Amino acid sequence: MKSVTIKDVAKAAGVSYSTVSRALTGSPEISEETRERILQICREMNYTTNTVARSMVMKSTKLLGLILTSVNNPFMSELAYYIDRQARERGYNIILCNSSRDAEQERELFELMMGRQVDGILIFPSGMDSYNKLRAYLSRVPTVFIGENLREAPESYVSVDNYRGAQIGVEYLYSLGHRNILYFGRRRGSTTHQLRAEGYADACRRLGLTPQYCNNTFSSSSIKYGYQMAKQLFSQKRNYSAIFAATDTNALGIMQAAEEIGLKIPEELSLLGFDNIHDSGLPRIELSTVEQPKKMLAAVAVDTLIDKIQNELTGYSHRILSPTLIERSSCARVK
Amino acid sequence: MKSVTIKDVAKAAGVSYSTVSRALTGSPEISEETRERILQICREMNYTTNTVARSMVMKSTKLLGLILTSVNNPFMSELAYYIDRQARERGYNIILCNSSRDAEQERELFELMMGRQVDGILIFPSGMDSYNKLRAYLSRVPTVFIGENLREAPESYVSVDNYRGAQIGVEYLYSLGHRNILYFGRRRGSTTHQLRAEGYADACRRLGLTPQYCNNTFSSSSIKYGYQMAKQLFSQKRNYSAIFAATDTNALGIMQAAEEIGLKIPEELSLLGFDNIHDSGLPRIELSTVEQPKKMLAAVAVDTLIDKIQNELTGYSHRILSPTLIERSSCARVK
DNA sequence: TTGAAAGCGCTAACAA
DNA sequence: TTGTTAGCGCTTTCAA
Numbered sequence: 001m002k003s004v005t006i007k008d009v010a011k012a013a014g015v016s017y018s019t020v021s022r023a024l025t026g027s028p029e030i031s032e033e034t035r036e037r038i039l040q041i042c043r044e045m046n047y048t049t050n051t052v053a054r055s056m057v058m059k060s061t062k063l064l065g066l067i068l069t070s071v072n073n074p075f076m077s078e079l080a081y082y083i084d085r086q087a088r089e090r091g092y093n094i095i096l097c098n099s100s101r102d103a104e105q106e107r108e109l110f111e112l113m114m115g116r117q118v119d120g121i122l123i124f125p126s127g128m129d130s131y132n133k134l135r136a137y138l139s140r141v142p143t144v145f146i147g148e149n150l151r152e153a154p155e156s157y158v159s160v161d162n163y164r165g166a167q168i169g170v171e172y173l174y175s176l177g178h179r180n181i182l183y184f185g186r187r188r189g190s191t192t193h194q195l196r197a198e199g200y201a202d203a204c205r206r207l208g209l210t211p212q213y214c215n216n217t218f219s220s221s222s223i224k225y226g227y228q229m230a231k232q233l234f235s236q237k238r239n240y241s242a243i244f245a246a247t248d249t250n251a252l253g254i255m256q257a258a259e260e261i262g263l264k265i266p267e268e269l270s271l272l273g274f275d276n277i278h279d280s281g282l283p284r285i286e287l288s289t290v291e292q293p294k295k296m297l298a299a300v301a302v303d304t305l306i307d308k309i310q311n312e313l314t315g316y317s318h319r320i321l322s323p324t325l326i327e328r329s330s331c332a333r334v335k
Numbered sequence: 336m337k338s339v340t341i342k343d344v345a346k347a348a349g350v351s352y353s354t355v356s357r358a359l360t361g362s363p364e365i366s367e368e369t370r371e372r373i374l375q376i377c378r379e380m381n382y383t384t385n386t387v388a389r390s391m392v393m394k395s396t397k398l399l400g401l402i403l404t405s406v407n408n409p410f411m412s413e414l415a416y417y418i419d420r421q422a423r424e425r426g427y428n429i430i431l432c433n434s435s436r437d438a439e440q441e442r443e444l445f446e447l448m449m450g451r452q453v454d455g456i457l458i459f460p461s462g463m464d465s466y467n468k469l470r471a472y473l474s475r476v477p478t479v480f481i482g483e484n485l486r487e488a489p490e491s492y493v494s495v496d497n498y499r500g501a502q503i504g505v506e507y508l509y510s511l512g513h514r515n516i517l518y519f520g521r522r523r524g525s526t527t528h529q530l531r532a533e534g535y536a537d538a539c540r541r542l543g544l545t546p547q548y549c550n551n552t553f554s555s556s557s558i559k560y561g562y563q564m565a566k567q568l569f570s571q572k573r574n575y576s577a578i579f580a581a582t583d584t585n586a587l588g589i590m591q592a593a594e595e596i597g598l599k600i601p602e603e604l605s606l607l608g609f610d611n612i613h614d615s616g617l618p619r620i621e622l623s624t625v626e627q628p629k630k631m632l633a634a635v636a637v638d639t640l641i642d643k644i645q646n647e648l649t650g651y652s653h654r655i656l657s658p659t660l661i662e663r664s665s666c667a668r669v670k
Numbered sequence: 671t672t673g674a675a676a677g678c679g680c681t682a683a684c685a686a
Numbered sequence: 687t688t689g690t691t692a693g694c695g696c697t698t699t700c701a702a
Binding site for chain 2: 673674677680
């Protein structure tokens with residue numbers, strides 16, 4: 001398993017090992033002839049550059065840390081896929097870690113990544129506290145937050161315009177004739193969700209509707225929680241014709257609860273989600289939703305981070321992307 | 336951004352830097368008193384060990400390469416999640432890469448990972464060729480294949496008993512009264528799929544049924560392909576009461592095609608999948624399927640690899656896990 | 671128990 | 687154009 005080094009190649013080629021290094025790094029101060037000869041020998045000997053050693057002297061690992069709450073979540077896994085693609089295209093690789101939505105773990109992972117000398121970190125924070133808990137590290141390693149809107153925080157982040165997204169959703173339901181729209185999934189501790197709730201409330205007000213909430217402060221946007229809350233909700237009288245769910249996963253839970261009691265979507269109740277996770281486009285589900293442009297989110301996040309690294313930028317940037325409406329079949333026109 | 340090194344700490348503590356190293360690594364040849372004092376200073380100075388430098392001398396990066404065809408696939412992302420957890424528990428981190436199901440990319444990624452000096456590689460191969468294309472590297476870096484059954488190949492792999500899984504599926508449908516079961520998704524280039532097809536055929540024979548195939552050799556197990564093939568299939572006369580799909584994604588495509596022409600599942604047609612991806616348990620979908628135990632697949636793969644690394648094992652192991660049937664609502668009893 | 675020094679594989683400044 | 691050498695931050699042998 002002993003691997004061949006630059007010295008082995010040098011010996012075989014009868015040159016000094018710095019000459020081999022020059023041939024490998026594409027340095028101009030070497031004759032084309034010897035370069036070819038050395039490269040040929042490298043191939044024959046199955047030489048591969050030891051990136052770790054190179055990193056040591058270059059003080060750059062070309063490694064990006066990616067901290068997600070969980071890849072095992074359709075939204076994040078899609079993000080992770082595009083992030084890998086974009087990063088690789090720009091010559092970087094990804095170290096992946098899941099924080100399980102735990103701020104303390106995020107902190108530990110930050111330290112771990114810094115120890116590993118990653119050139120930068122991309123983090124999908126679990127909530128507002130993340131930023132505060134991580135603050136101490138942010139001056140030590142280039143970081144870009146993704147997904148969560150950090151408002152006026154002096155740190156780079158890329159997120160979607162959640163406020164506008166909620167407005168788009170309300171306007172869409174309004175255009176279908178809905179005048180009583182329930183907002184489902186209001187939640188504390190996340191700016192993303194605060195902005196969505198605000199966007200909903202303001203749009204209602206502007207259109208002359210009364211905001212209605214299903215008041216839950218649960219911490220998870222899982223299908224299960226959506227299901228449980230919806231169960232409870234459906235046991236009460238319904239004075240709304242549409243539900244606008246804060247996340248697609250919540251919407252999926254609502255769908256399940258509706259299914260169980262024979263409540264027809266969209267015939268008897270319209271349902272609109274937010275995120276456009278992969279699941280939502282599945283046959284039979286066909287959830288209408290407000291989409292977060294995941295591919296672009298990933299590309300912008302990676303580019304922002306790499307630019308920050310390569311240009312040693314000291315400022316920060318807030319990039320807010322526009323959400324769009326995806327019409328499928330979970331919303332119907334009011335008769 | 337200049338980080339503090341072992342030398343800075345040594346200077347501050349008034350000791351040589353090898354003493355600091357000893358305090359950090361938990362070496363016994365140091366007094367408890369000075370260790371405490373040094374550790375305290377490290378904390379005060381925000382010292383973090385440079386893992387890259389340590390890796391150089393230790394000749395171990397505590398990094399595992401994970402090559403998937405795509406994390407943006409519910410099966411793989413679940414796997415990736417559990418792999419990260421298990422690896423982290425054992426002190427390793429993951430470098431994630433997507434091969435896009437391309438054997439040449441797999442080869443490139445292998446070289447890349449070797450250059451990065453990963454301690455081992457976990458690969459979900461795209462097919463049978465993978466093994467052949469990668470052969471040259473396998474003696475140079477500990478590798479464990481995951482998901483794909485490599486038959487008698489002298490390399491470690493962890494997979495599910497696909498042959499048995501297909502049998503379980505057929506037996507289940509048989510027990511529901513089905514006597515004409517169509518196998519959907521037979522595919523070349525993958526042992527996994529060959530074994531599933533064999534398991535299906537043998538089970539049919541044993542039960543006195545005639546194997547029927549929807550003969551497609553497509554290369555993708557996406558929903559889209561399932562949908563397209565099913566469209567075509569449904570335009571012909573149906574002489575079967577159940578479809579056994581080679582993968583859940585294919586089954587989802589079938590479901591979509593059935594939906595479109597108003598063919599009721601399970602009332603008019605039973606549908607059974609294979610894999611038990613997350614999507615299959617969604618409300619409204621409720622696909623019955625043969626499950627691959629993903630968490631265990633991940634844990635066994637990681638453990639096999641790490642054991643191989645740490646014990647410098649030279650042999651190989653084939654671990655075949657048992658699939659189980661997940662009953663949901665896409666299969667009905669024949670009247 | 672501690673310090674001095676070698677060396678991991680590489681890049682780059684300096685000399686020739 | 688090529689070789690020599692220092693040094694990246696760390697662990698570990700050898701001496702003290």
